Amino acid sequence: MEARFPRPSVEKEFAQATGRADTNGQTDREAFHAVLSQRENRYLVRQLCWVLTIQGLETYLLQPRDPVDYDSLVEATRPAPSPLDIDAVIGLRGPLAPPEMCNGLMIPIVAFDQIYSFDREALIGAIPRPEKTAAKEFKAAAEELFDRVMQLTDNAGATDDHRALNYLAMRYPAIYTTVADAYARNASLTGVEVRPSRLSGTRKIVNVICSFTSRNNDFTEKFFVRVDVTEEFPFLVNKMSPYYDR
Structure with a gap:
């Protein structure tokens, strides 16, 4: 799961939110996750493009069917990602995204109902x-x-x-x-x-x-x-x- 900026204005807005947050000593990924996790920055979560990649290929753009499920997207942006991380998405595949939706990325939109985020070891162990x-x-x-x-x-x-x-x-x-x-x-x-x-x-x-x-x-x-x-x-x-x- 990857979060991307659809437009330069959203990226600039995110940079300003990061400047207001306490991210001293954090890596870029840790800071990204910390900023999105703050409730006052939830408007940024709705502005981002959420891309599901499969075997390194951009495959789907994800949109929650219920706005509450934006939390699942934030949780999937792990502060310390690993190659063994897995996101399983359950939803309905829709049409191709228009080019203006995510900076020219034209892949199918999936309206999801559930996201399971885990790592391979946790699944096998369970x-x-x-x-x-x-x-x-x-x-x-x-x-x-x-x-x-x-x-x-x-x-x-x-x-x-x-x-x-x-x-x-x-x-x-x-x-x-x-x-x-x-x-x-x-x-x-x-x-x-x-x-x-x-x-x-x-x-x-x-x-x-x-x-x-x-x-x-x-x-x-x-x-x-x-x-x-x-x-x-x-x-x-x-x-x-x-x-x-x-």
């Missing part, structure tokens, strides 16, 4: 660990699966496939347990794919299929979970189960 799995092995399995989902090509959360994967990575601990169990059986995670479910009718339901191949005999077994992605908030339809090709 996943319930099965009693039979050692902490070290489970952590390694969870990190690998999470990184794999996040690094999928063009995963901007805009397609049903990616929305289902992102939902599972954030909200469904059992998928991490399934991967850890496979590693314990000496199997490799050889595929993660999403297919339309035959249960789809008036609703959009997809099957997320994980393939595991034995390192001893090349036998492949698959497990899947169904996710409903019809509306803004995906949800689980069926829990993780064995999958058989037909």
